[in-house]
Amino acid sequence: MTWIFENWDKFLEASGVHLRLAVIPVLLGLVVAIPLGWLANRSRSASAVLMPLSNVLYTVPSLAMIVIMPVLLGSKILDEINIIVALTIYTVALLIRNIADGLHSVPGHVVAAANAMGFRPLRRFLTVELPLAVPVTIAGLRVAMVSNISMVSIGALIGLGGYGQLFIQGFQSNEDIIWAGLIGTLVLAFIGDVLLQLAGRVLTPWVRAGR
Amino acid sequence: MGWLFDPAHWSGSTGIPVRIVEHFTYTWLTLLIAAVIAVPLGAFVGHTGRGGFLIVGLTNGLRALPTLAVLIIVVLWAGIGDVPVYTALVLLAVPPIMAGTYAGIRAVEPSIVDAARGVGMHEGGVLLQVELPNALPLVFGGFRGAALQVVSTATIAAYVGAGGLGRFVFDGLAFQEYDQMLGGAVLVAVLAVLVDLVFVGLQKLTVSPGVVGAGSGGNR
Amino acid sequence: MIEFRAVTKRFEDGTIAVDELDLTVEAGTITVFVGPSGCGKTTSLRMVNRMIDPTSGTILVDGKDVLSVDPPTLRRGIGYVIQQAGLFPHRTVLDNVATVPLLSGWDRRRARTRAAELLETVGLPAEFGKRYPAQLSGGQQQRVGVARALAADPPVLLMDEPFSAVDPIVREGLQDELLRLQAEIGKTIVFVTHDIDEALKLGDKVAVMRTGGHLAQYAKPAELLSAPANDFVANFVGKDRGYRTLTFLSADVPVHEIDAVKVGDTVTSNSWKLVVDDTRRPLGWLSPVDGSVEVTADRLIAGGSLYDGGTLRSALDAALSSPSALGVTVDAEGAVVGVVHADDVLKALAAARAAGEVPS
Numbered sequence: 180m181t182w183i184f185e186n187w188d189k190f191l192e193a194s195g196v197h198l199r200l201a202v203i204p205v206l207l208g209l210v211v212a213i214p215l216g217w218l219a220n221r222s223r224s225a226s227a228v229l230m231p232l233s234n235v236l237y238t239v240p241s242l243a244m245i246v247i248m249p250v251l252l253g254s255k256i257l258d259e260i261n262i263i264v265a266l267t268i269y270t271v272a273l274l275i276r277n278i279a280d281g282l283h284s285v286p287g288h289v290v291a292a293a294n295a296m297g298f299r300p301l302r303r304f305l306t307v308e309l310p311l312a313v314p315v316t317i318a319g320l321r322v323a324m325v326s327n328i329s330m331v332s333i334g335a336l337i338g339l340g341g342y343g344q345l346f347i348q349g350f351q352s353n354e355d356i357i358w359a360g361l362i363g364t365l366v367l368a369f370i371g372d373v374l375l376q377l378a379g380r381v382l383t384p385w386v387r388a389g390r
Numbered sequence: 391m392g393w394l395f396d397p398a399h400w401s402g403s404t405g406i407p408v409r410i411v412e413h414f415t416y417t418w419l420t421l422l423i424a425a426v427i428a429v430p431l432g433a434f435v436g437h438t439g440r441g442g443f444l445i446v447g448l449t450n451g452l453r454a455l456p457t458l459a460v461l462i463i464v465v466l467w468a469g470i471g472d473v474p475v476y477t478a479l480v481l482l483a484v485p486p487i488m489a490g491t492y493a494g495i496r497a498v499e500p501s502i503v504d505a506a507r508g509v510g511m512h513e514g515g516v517l518l519q520v521e522l523p524n525a526l527p528l529v530f531g532g533f534r535g536a537a538l539q540v541v542s543t544a545t546i547a548a549y550v551g552a553g554g555l556g557r558f559v560f561d562g563l564a565f566q567e568y569d570q571m572l573g574g575a576v577l578v579a580v581l582a583v584l585v586d587l588v589f590v591g592l593q594k595l596t597v598s599p600g601v602v603g604a605g606s607g608g609n610r
Numbered sequence: 611m612i613e614f615r616a617v618t619k620r621f622e623d624g625t626i627a628v629d630e631l632d633l634t635v636e637a638g639t640i641t642v643f644v645g646p647s648g649c650g651k652t653t654s655l656r657m658v659n660r661m662i663d664p665t666s667g668t669i670l671v672d673g674k675d676v677l678s679v680d681p682p683t684l685r686r687g688i689g690y691v692i693q694q695a696g697l698f699p700h701r702t703v704l705d706n707v708a709t710v711p712l713l714s715g716w717d718r719r720r721a722r723t724r725a726a727e728l729l730e731t732v733g734l735p736a737e738f739g740k741r742y743p744a745q746l747s748g749g750q751q752q753r754v755g756v757a758r759a760l761a762a763d764p765p766v767l768l769m770d771e772p773f774s775a776v777d778p779i780v781r782e783g784l785q786d787e788l789l790r791l792q793a794e795i796g797k798t799i800v801f802v803t804h805d806i807d808e809a810l811k812l813g814d815k816v817a818v819m820r821t822g823g824h825l826a827q828y829a830k831p832a833e834l835l836s837a838p839a840n841d842f843v844a845n846f847v848g849k850d851r852g853y854r855t856l857t858f859l860s861a862d863v864p865v866h867e868i869d870a871v872k873v874g875d876t877v878t879s880n881s882w883k884l885v886v887d888d889t890r891r892p893l894g895w896l897s898p899v900d901g902s903v904e905v906t907a908d909r910l911i912a913g914g915s916l917y918d919g920g921t922l923r924s925a926l927d928a929a930l931s932s933p934s935a936l937g938v939t940v941d942a943e944g945a946v947v948g949v950v951h952a953d954d955v956l957k958a959l960a961a962a963r964a965a966g967e968v969p970s
Contacts, residue, residue: 234586235583237538238538238579238582238583238586239578239579239582239583240538240541240542240545240578240579240582241542242542242545242546242556242559242575242578243542243545243559243574243575243576243578243579243582244575244579246559246571246572246574246575247572247575247576247579249568250572256568256571322453325450325453325454326453326454328454329453329454329455329456329457330456332456332458332459333456333457333458333546335458336458336546336549336560336563337563342456343456343458346456346458346459346462349462350462350465350466350550354463354466357459357462357463357466360456360459361455361456361459361463364454364455364456364459365454365455368454369454499694499696499699501692501693501694501695501696502696502697502698502699504661504692504696505690505692505695505696505697505698505755506696506698507661507681507685508659508661508685508690508692508696508768509685509686509690509709509710509713509758509759510681510682510683510684510685510686510687510710510713510714511682511713512682515713520698520700523700524698524699524700597700598699598700598701598742599742600698600699600700600701600702600742600743600744601699601700602699602744
């Protein structure tokens, strides 16, 4: 365990890169998935395309996804954009289903009541349906966050940064470094998960009030 | 894509067909070993209801565990070779299958289980004839998740000396041949999708049409 | 016959579900356990087939202590029907019904033949056998549940709130069906419900239970209504129990003649006239008129309920619901026989009371 304390700056740098590569895709994925989830919930034909597509995308192994990215994006193999887009795709694939399910679970009488009070569709979506879909969406975000944090290390295999570099260095020289990376990953995952849970609570005070 | 369609790469002891077979063997053998361990455990815990939190915690914790680190640690301990690779793969495949089996059995309506006992089934009969057949969609969900995990991790295993399609990715990386990396990656993606389809097909064949609900895949 | 002897069930958390229950269910009858939730009625039922074992006391089925038989063997000899039917979703309706015969070692063909017969017995078309439970309505699923319980022809049938998850109209149909079936098969049935009306309708005897697992009263329905043992039972059977007592008294009410007229007739009378069709089935009433008037369809006033010679309750209801205060009596073909008067019903009630038919 001595490695962490002797190389604190290296550990912090790896943590920063790891965090950036994991969290940006979660945020991007959420932004993309909300309209797509809305579409999938609203239109049967959109759902018939989006659901199988996200299943297939979710099936592609992460290393393969990262390696294929440069062809699709025209980027260099060492560019961080590859892993960011790859992880964004997984996040979107996961969240579409969650958001569509969440929207679907909003009771019909609630939507009807909002209509009866004169909400226009966009405002109704943003202020009534979307908030009610928050719990299911948060559940999806938690899975996406934790698996992204664990998957970022794969990028190290083709030369990207983050804790994965520590695994590789550890494999080649000193096992201690692997444990440093592993602990870093688990701590980040734990913190990310707790923050999302807290966000969920803050955003949905009515969930606890009902218990 | 020229690399992929070059006939020279489709023959020889390190050709594409050999690597596909290697990769596929990793996958099915791992799933078989994992099933033998995970299904009885998950079924037992699901049936008795004891220790469920352990399974749920284990699967959630595993999601956070980087597969690369697991592979490297197992190889550092057990050395290079097939045994460490299979050990790591089985380690990663057991939790999703166990969790799927457990969740599937817990999700069976209590009234159905009550009726099964009420008509005079023994506990074994309740589990095998009623709980498991109704749990199948979620059991398959677990298997699909595990299969993705194994196909994905077997690719990475090439980094620590294993065979399979991952070889093309890492050899391509070492020789700076992006064509070969890409070809390997595409083959892995296609294999993963095909394996998933096999499970979808198996599920259609084995799950009774009276049972509603189907599980979807887990994480890679 | 099922005997409960000083049966007590105390759960691990200390709650007493059933407290010293002593009760005998006569062979070939329907006994209903009724009471509010937490009164131990379901626990009592589930102790009969050992889904729950008693803390103390003895339960005998046909003289044999149930604790002396291993549970699966015991249960194969006792039919069991539960609220959500509990059908196996992965098996066809036919295979669901064949479950117990197969468990008992019958060969598949014989078990399926028996299952097909039973579907007919419970009033389901044979082609339903190929369906899966999810393709049936709630009421149909319950019928399959009953068929499954009857498959091995067990002498005893346990029914745990079997009809409470279906809508009221279907429930009434299932209740009638059960009474019809019971007249045919004569099983010893224990039936649990929280619905007092269901209990009074189905039970040869009714055990009213109260929270804490106490037996409040065990009696025939008429007796529960006319002579409740205490305030709890009186409250539980409801406010209109005096009226409902009439359900259990067969009517000995004089039937009076009535002038029946037909559409097209010309009538001169200042009293109510009953209008009938060519087969003397009632069509409606004509209100008293001044002078003479022709009977036309648009002058008809809809009649009340019909009295077909059953209980005092239906006689009184026919009189009360009729616009003329005369209860129309019909024969088996639905043709008008005459009318009954409400005050005759009350006189019949007084006579029954004097004869001791109504405990007071």
